[in-house]
Amino acid sequence: MTAEKTTAEGMYEYLREKLSDTVPDFELRLKAGLAVEINRLKKEKNALILGHNYMEPALFYSIPDYVGDSLELSRRAAAADQDIIVFCGVKFMAETAKILNPTKKVLVPSPKAGCSLAESITAEDVRELKRRFPGVPVVTYINTYAEVKAESDICCTSGNAAAVVESLNSDKVIFIPDEYLAGNIARETGKQIIFPTRDPRHQFPEDLDYQMIGWPGRCEVHEKFTVEDIENVRKQFPDVVILAHPECSPAVVEASDFSGSTTAMIRYVEKTRAPRYLLLTECSMGDNVAANNPDKEMLRLCSVRCPHMNEITLEDTLLSLQKEQFEIQIDEEIRLRAYRAVERMLAIG
């Protein structure tokens, strides 16, 4: 951090330079003061702050030691040697940090920061799938809680899901819980996918040809994008390059120009030169990418904000550090089983 960013005025100037097109000036002033206090306390308490790509711009550019996607931040959490890890992201991410680095105090600034995908499946649902499809390995998206990871053979993120599925060399895999990500990975890896109902009495015909078994969970943000949205944007801006997160439906991914994890999308924008870009993902990330690429035009879709990521504010992060509150706790037996699934994923990359 530069010397200037240790004072409220210096932080304000830094944020203004970066975000004057995105955040109103008075808000930047307010947030600069909070950010400086958080950074002071972070040092005093020997804490590490991790910030997901979906954090709001002023937070994203002021307090995290590292920013990134779930995979990158998991690696940072595993390597952390500070006493406290504050995870500016949602609960399942903070849980992953605790799974990987159990001796640290891991805090999430708001207990309300959930996730529609993580909440779509329980450990009992996974056990039921394993009873119905015995011997089939379970690949679990990182966007799940520890109890679900503990029932799994291996985890994946949107950045490595295809590599994880292919690493198993299995005729069939259970891929949970994101229905759309599963559909996109099935298409990418050339596999047939089925979605069993929650009713275990429902049987599939013996001769049905499938290699992946999915689950009907969805990200409440990415499911909102439609092919019609893409067609409308292309009519208005024929030269736009559209990037879709793989939690969007397979039809939306198909209609886009590129699909990848948040990090892959960031790299794509940095390395290409298009007249304008549209990111079909959480809208704060669009702001963050725009702020880092001032010479590139980004179309904004700011009605699509994740309500869970939105719970993480500078105010709550300060309170979390001051009171050391909303500490992640995981039963050790569950943590150890979840650790094996996460660690196996990290070994693949």
Ligand code: SF4
């Ligand atoms: S953007 Fe979607 S997947 Fe990510 S935390 Fe929000 S609801 Fe969950």
